[in-house]
Amino acid sequence: MLKTYQYEQLSAQDIDRLTLRNTDPNNAIQDTVEQIIAQVEQNGDDALRQLALKYDQISLDALYLDEAEIEALAATISRQQQRALEIAFQNIHKFHATQLKKERTIETMPGVTCWREVRPIEKVGLYIPGGSAVLPSTLLMLGVPARIAGCKEIVVCSPPQKDGKVNGFIAYCLKLLQIKKIYLTGGAQAVAAMAYGTESVPRVDKIFGPGNQFVTKAKSLIQSRTQVSIDMPAGPSEVLVIADESANADYIAADLLAQAEHGADSQAVLVSTSSSLIEAVNQALLLQLGELPRAAIAQKAIENSYAICTTDITTALAFSNKYAPEHLIIQSDDWKRLVYGVQNAGSVFLGHLTPESVGDYASGTNHTLPTSGYARSYSGVSVDSFVKKITFQQLSQDGLRQIGSTVEILAELEGLQAHKNAVSIRLKDLES
Ligand SMILES: NC(=O)c1ccc[n+]([C@@H]2O[C@H](COP(=O)([O-])OP(=O)(O)OC[C@H]3O[C@@H](n4cnc5c(N)ncnc54)[C@H](O)[C@@H]3O)[C@@H](O)[C@H]2O)c1
Ligand SMILES: N[C@H](CO)Cc1c[nH]c[nH+]1
Ligand SMILES: [Zn+2]
The missing domain is CATH 3.40.50.1980 (Nitrogenase molybdenum iron protein domain)
Structure with a gap:
């Protein structure tokens, strides 16, 4: 079912190709x-x-x-x-x-006060x-x-x-x-x-x-x-599961299919240290697919997906960071050790008892998340997405005296005389 690759046999270009999704090559x-x-x-x-x-x-x-x-x-x-x-x-x-x-x-300097206020x-x-x-x-x-x-x-x-x-x-x-x-x-x-x-x-x-x-x-x-x-x-849904020998093949298949059933262009990737686990997941996928009302959609998404077998879990995590999945599931007894190494992912599901669908509906975290590799640079939706944070600053006399010459020098070195004047004119008034 899942096309399987051996990580050591993949070239850098193969890895780049495997991490690309939902491009629009012919516009x-x-x-x-x-x-x-x-x-x-x-x-x-x-x-x-x-x-x-x-x-x-x-x-x-x-x-x-x-x-x-x-x-x-x-x-x-x-x-x-x-x-x-x-x-x-x-x-x-x-x-x-x-x-x-x-x-x-x-107060960045005495009398130079800075703060931010939030506005919806x-x-x-x-x-x-x-x-x-x-x-x-x-x-x-x-x-x-x-x-x-x-x-x-x-x-x-x-x-x-x-x-x-x-x-x-x-x-x-x-x-x-x-x-x-x-x-x-x-x-x-x-x-x-x-x-x-x-x-x-x-x-x-x-x-x-x-x-x-x-x-x-x-x-x-x-x-x-x-x-x-x-x-x-936030495009077609995707999931990447990292799993070692401690993982349950039926759980993994269920999690892969949960995202596959969203659409034929969804992607469900398994990265595992165990080739026998990958085989067991393939068997479980076949069985579970047969039971799904949206089997045709999920089947197409699974065809658009793959598994990678790695020698160790650190390599699996390195691939995941390169892929930057919308959802990352870590099915390993050792999940606590891996959390620190997660660099790129929209939302992460830890251990054997945390299905991705809890985050889709009701755990409390947001399910509107970056896809197609954008988890490298974007966060999912949060309250921050709905506000602007406006910065404010206010200078006292002491503050202007403290910071004035620094700004004058910097303005001069950039050749921006009007910037310098805006400070000098005030300093002169303070001195008179
Ligand atoms: N990344 C996330 O956070 C996240 C969260 C939830 C869902 N999703 C994804 O959202 C997607 C929802 O897609 P959907 O299609 O079910 O619903 P949708 O509401 O995104 O799109 C349906 C609309 O697409 C338009 N459309 C359909 N075919 C078209 C065509 N050939 N040309 C032009 N317009 C066309 C129609 O106007 C239709 O109303 C799924 O891929 C799902 O995986 C992602
Ligand atoms: N998995 C989707 C985000 O990719 C969110 C969702 C809504 N309903 C079910 N799932
Ligand atoms: Zn979902």
């Missing part, structure tokens, strides 16, 4: 997304309606659901389902609430995937930190269902988050709508959320040509 995705963005920029709501017909096979009149419609849909789910969403909401809230820490004010981003746009699977959990992952940050306007977009609505789970999450509207648009067009604004959809300052390759490409294009920023590239 096919980019070309489609460019057209969609242009259509929305020019034709607003009309374009959103046409694109809903084309890509979601739905003819829409109103492009949003209001509070009363959300309320009615939320009432259609069972109490048990409501309770599960509430527990997820609470755990995500508890974890994210710790992230807004007050920093110290510091005013208008944020949340994209909730709804193509191959509708993900209410993503609404909690984005909405909870947006609420904790204090964002004033939260715009939510998600692809419409065939009945022109959203499901009751999305509606219940909207209620938990006290969001009173949802816009019925998906894909690249939703990103363009939130970036440029349409008659119905408000323009926002920053766009958040995961999505397929069309959504991810739209976010990166929008960021490069408007003043609207994005959280990060």
